[in-house]
Amino acid sequence: MRVLLACALALGIGCAHDVRVAVPTSNPEVTGSLEIVFTRTASDVMVVLDGKLVVHDASTQKVTITGIPAGIVEMMVVAGSGQGRVERFQRVEIDVGKATTIPIAAPERSFASDLPQTVIMIVAGIVMRLGYLAIFGI
Numbered sequence: 001m002r003v004l005l006a007c008a009l010a011l012g013i014g015c016a017h018d019v020r021v022a023v024p025t026s027n028p029e030v031t032g033s034l035e036i037v038f039t040r041t042a043s044d045v046m047v048v049l050d051g052k053l054v055v056h057d058a059s060t061q062k063v064t065i066t067g068i069p070a071g072i073v074e075m076m077v078v079a080g081s082g083q084g085r086v087e088r089f090q091r092v093e094i095d096v097g098k099a100t101t102i103p104i105a106a107p108e109r110s111f112a113s114d115l116p117q118t119v120i121m122i123v124a125g126i127v128m129r130l131g132y133l134a135i136f137g138i
Contacts, residue, residue, distance in 0.1 A: 016041040016059045023054065023067040030070050032094040036063040038106040042079035042086070049073050061106075070096045080107030 025031050036047065038061050047055040047063055050073050055063055077088040084107040094100055 016043075016061060018062045018064065019045070019055055019058045019060045021054050021063070021065045023049070023065060025067045025069060027069075028067060030096055031067050032070055032096055033064060033066040033099045034068055034073075034075070034092060034094060035099050035101045036065075036077055037061070037101060037103050038079065039103070040106045042104075042106040044079060044081050046076075046078045048076040064099075068094045070094050075102070077102075077104060079104070084108050 023031075034049075038045075041059065041061045043059040045055060045058040045060055045063065046053070047065070049065070049068065054065055071094060073092050073094055075088070075090050075092045077086075079086045086105065086107045088102075088104055090102070092100055092102065
């Protein structure tokens with residue numbers, strides 16, 4: 001049982017999750033929020049607003065940034081690496097008390113990006129099988 005729990009915890013490390021960031025502001029009453037939604041989980045996500053790094057090296061499908069001063073902001077989003085890298089530069093209008101949603105097509109996954117995950121799953125399956133055999137001796 002311990003082996004199964006250890007394998008489950010090991011596989012959970014590095015999984016994608018929604019990213020939430022609060023930008024410090026002097027007047028929270030005149031702020032809005034920005035939601036960046038990818039079509040699928042993207043890795044190596046970086047978000048820059050008005051020249052300030054807000055998110056770095058995240059693996060996510062959704063980024064929510066709150067506390068952005070209302071008005072026009074310069075947004076840069078980069079996701080993925082190599083030839084499959086996606087870059088988006090855009091001016092975004094942030095309204096007071098509202099969320100602005102920006103959909104972005106996530107980079108295509110390649111064999112090279114899937115290979116480490118596939119190897120981990122195979123090794124985890126072997127370890128779980130060996131653990132099962134060691135515990136139950138079947």
